[in-house]
Amino acid sequence: MKGKSIIAAAALSLFLLAGCQSENVEESFPMKVEVGDLAAVDQNGESTSLSELNKGKIVIADFIFTNCDTVCLPMTANMAKLQKKIADAGLEDEIQLVSISVDPEHDTPEVLKEYSSRYEMKDENWSFLTGYSRDEIESFANVSFKTPAAQVEGSNQFVHGTSFYLVSENGVLLKQYEGVSNPPYEEMIEDIEKLK
Structure with a gap:
């Protein structure tokens, strides 16, 4: 009986230690920003929210808009490459990619669906979001x-971040990466594996 309680106590300490380790892993990242929720509609016209997409999954997010004439096309192509690398690493069930439109008035679900269809991508773990007001985004x-996420005055263009953002399963923004030219794919995969 005594042996069983020692084993149970050892198992409990390992469980508690594993919990502490995942929190300590988050502490090792440069950013610690609580990410709020965003009610939205995805490219398939389904109602969703960032917290729903984040539930039980690590999120890699970026900000785009479909009329963008500079950085959004390479960013989306790079996110498609990242999706493939995540699949190759066997991590696709643990990751949710989220591209958030900063131009919700123009970027309807239909527009986002057409935009996403230009890339080799899988809907299962990549959502394009719209359906909120410009003030909200x-x-x-x-x-x-x-x-930032603001319209350039007198133009249909928007100023927005060009990073890929890593958000933990706990909804905490931990790190940002270059999203336009030469994203550090291997570093992103390593960081994701640290959080698993």
Whole structure:
């Protein structure tokens, strides 16, 4: 009987230690920003929210808009490459990619569906979000991701962050990476594996 309680106590300490380790892993990342929720509609017209997509999954997010004439096309192509690398590493069930439109008035679900179809991508773990107001997305980007999301005056273009953002399963923004030219894919995969 005594042997069983020693084994149970050892198992419990290992369980508690594993919990502490995952929290300590988050502490080792440079950013620790609570990400708020964002109610949205995805490219398939389904109602969703960032917290729903984040539930039980690590999120890699970026900000885009479909009329973008500079950085969004390479960023989306790079996210498609990242999706493939995540699949090759056997991590696709643990990761949710999220591209958040900063131009919700133009970027309807239909527009986002057409835009996403230009890339070799899988809907299963990559959502393109819209369905909120411009004020909501500006505030959300500023507060939760510490990045701008504002229309350029007198233009159909928007200023927005060009990073890929790593969000833990606990909804905490931990790190950002270059999203436009030469994203550090291997570093992203390593960071994801640290959080598993």
